[in-house]
Amino acid sequence: MNYWLMKSEPDVFSYDDLVEKGKAEWDGVRNHAAQLNMKAMRKGDLSIFYHSNIGVEAVGVMEIVEEAAPDSTDDSGKWIAVHVAPKEKLPKPVTLKTMKADPALSGMVILRQSRLSVSPLTEAEFRHIVALSKA
DNA sequence: GCCAACGTTGGC
């Protein structure tokens, strides 16, 4: 089981939008590093849903329900997407500020590479973020 | 294959 963090601008697609749809294709990723991460995802993996630009915080947990397949929004056939479903809305969002200030999360990939839209988390980092939201 | 120019993302 692996853990991930995926970013979306909430005015384009928010966690609540995902809850409403029940299941969605995580499409439009056009960055090779992010694509490699999505290819490594397995059914049942869990991911933090993070709102970029507006909110700038972790808001929910989702589950990978379908592994990498051609991105339906891509005509070239080069890019893949996964399918995700909502798992748990975090009781309290965990802001980037909080994550940056927490020594337990200092190794998070996203803190070093802020532009990477799909990044891995360790199990400890994942659990820590969920715990912070319930504190 | 290198590197400058330029575009995009994302935080502030």
Next chain:
DNA sequence: GCCAACGTTGGC
């Protein structure tokens, strides 16, 4: 609106 980080493009 600004700027840093970083990916892409194109000339050489």
